[in-house]
Amino acid sequence: METNLETVFQDKVDQEIKIEPKDWMPDKYRQTLIRQISQHAHSEIVGMLPEGNWITRAPSLRRKAILIAKVQDEAGHGLYLYSAAETLGISRDEMYDQLHTGKAKYSSIFNYPTLTWADIGAIGWLVDGAAILNQIPLCRTSFGPYARAMVRVCKEESFHQRQGFELLLTLSQGTEAQKDMCQDAINRWWWPSLMMFGPNDDASPHTAQSMKWKIKRFSNDELRQKFIDMIAEQVKVLNMVLPDADLKWNEERKHYDFGKINWEEFWQVVGGNGPCNKQRLDARKKAWADGAWVREAATAYAEKKLMS
Amino acid sequence: MTIRKFYYGDYGESKNGAADISSANSSSGVGSEWPLWEVFIRSKQGLDHKHAGSLHAADAAMAIENARDVYTRRMEGVSIWVVESKHIHASNPDDADALYDPANDKAYRHPTFYNLPEAVKHM
Numbered sequence: 001m002e003t004n005l006e007t008v009f010q011d012k013v014d015q016e017i018k019i020e021p022k023d024w025m026p027d028k029y030r031q032t033l034i035r036q037i038s039q040h041a042h043s044e045i046v047g048m049l050p051e052g053n054w055i056t057r058a059p060s061l062r063r064k065a066i067l068i069a070k071v072q073d074e075a076g077h078g079l080y081l082y083s084a085a086e087t088l089g090i091s092r093d094e095m096y097d098q099l100h101t102g103k104a105k106y107s108s109i110f111n112y113p114t115l116t117w118a119d120i121g122a123i124g125w126l127v128d129g130a131a132i133l134n135q136i137p138l139c140r141t142s143f144g145p146y147a148r149a150m151v152r153v154c155k156e157e158s159f160h161q162r163q164g165f166e167l168l169l170t171l172s173q174g175t176e177a178q179k180d181m182c183q184d185a186i187n188r189w190w191w192p193s194l195m196m197f198g199p200n201d202d203a204s205p206h207t208a209q210s211m212k213w214k215i216k217r218f219s220n221d222e223l224r225q226k227f228i229d230m231i232a233e234q235v236k237v238l239n240m241v242l243p244d245a246d247l248k249w250n251e252e253r254k255h256y257d258f259g260k261i262n263w264e265e266f267w268q269v270v271g272g273n274g275p276c277n278k279q280r281l282d283a284r285k286k287a288w289a290d291g292a293w294v295r296e297a298a299t300a301y302a303e304k305k306l307m308s
Numbered sequence: 309m310t311i312r313k314f315y316y317g318d319y320g321e322s323k324n325g326a327a328d329i330s331s332a333n334s335s336s337g338v339g340s341e342w343p344l345w346e347v348f349i350r351s352k353q354g355l356d357h358k359h360a361g362s363l364h365a366a367d368a369a370m371a372i373e374n375a376r377d378v379y380t381r382r383m384e385g386v387s388i389w390v391v392e393s394k395h396i397h398a399s400n401p402d403d404a405d406a407l408y409d410p411a412n413d414k415a416y417r418h419p420t421f422y423n424l425p426e427a428v429k430h431m
Contacts, residue, residue, distance in 0.1 A: 020401065022400065022401050023401045024401075024402075069381075072377075072381065073381070076377075080378075083363065086362070092364060152361075156382070298342070298366035298367075298370065299342065299366050301366065302370075305367065
């Protein structure tokens with residue numbers, strides 16, 4: 001019986017028929033998705049923090065309006081994804097709890113600080129750029145609610161990257177100090193952005209199963225290479241450089257070669273020892289705790305209205 | 309042991325491997341969640357409302373307000389319906405064959421089933 005169901009399931013996936021919440025699915029598939037989607041949601045929510053940091057200090061009303069819209073989008077993306085995860089049987093509170101207790105992770109990139117205004121540009125261009133490359137294939141992922149949420153996310157994400165590049169472009173045409181700020185932000189965000197794609201394929205043993213289930217469609221290294229090829233060209237428009245002495249076009253491979261990624265740093269940040277891990281988690285927990293009375297009051301008010 | 313399983317949106321976790329959906333042992337008030345609502349949006353006048361997603365809210369009024377913020381930030385809609393998720397009843401995917409197959413052999417319900425002479429116009 002079990003094998004039969006599994007065969008039917010895999011057949012559907014192979015034929016590109018979306019799996020919906022009430023369809024039978026292997027437990028591992030369900031758990032993998034719950035984890036991936038909820039952690040993706042956590043990343044959107046925690047991702048608001050480094051950028052929210054600059055809303056009050058945006059250099060113009062135009063930039064401030066853009067940044068608010070972007071941060072508001074991230075909140076929306078988090079909510080789309082939490083809803084998608086809930087269709088798999090986990091509650092919102094459980095997911096929050098996993099985030100707040102440190103059981104669930106979020107993208108390590110958000111454990112780096114935003115030191116200057118140029119960081120907002122670098123995040124849009126590099127961090128959102130890397131996110132988009134990862135997210136586009138997810139629009140075709142095999143689980144229906146996740147795929148539909150990602151379509152919405154991708155539609156909205158494109159302005160995030162463009163506003164970031166435009167911001168850096170403006171700085172790159174400014175004073176010496178502004179140019180230096182721009183280069184400095186690129187220097188600090190480049191390597192962490194490359195780490196966003198995850199470890200090398202040979203160190204990512206579960207990729208095969210996720211490929212088979214069509215949760216994932218490209219390997220970490222494929223996507224990373226695509227990103228590098230793209231950014232290595234775009235950086236020329238900014239008249240800036242990427243902080244990698246080994247970055248060089250390889251005519252034979254038709255790709256850019258690049259230097260060694262510091263995986264030690266990656267594991268340190270994943271393990272909780274990044275520059276801002278504690279600060280980010282504390283901010284989330286505080287927001288949740290401070291909002292408790294609002295949640296309770298709204299519930300009480302709803303009940304009171306029902307009575308009257 | 310930490311399961312190291314990393315791809316986009318999945319960053320591993322620090323305790324027990326895969327998300328355990330049965331573990332509701334938290335101190336953060338699990339069970340006090342606002343109810344879940346399904347959101348339907350009419351994208352423009354004359355079209356039907358279409359399922360957009362879901363959200364939590366204390367009551368219907370708040371659900372509509374939140375739906376506006378979450379699902380219509382870019383003029384995606386001109387009208388919102390919300391219905392508490394517990395009121396939605398769905399057909400069982402396992403019944404799909406029994407429910408939808410009988411229509412398969414009734415091709416005569418479609419206009420293309422009928423062959424008419426070329427001479428017949430406007431039909």
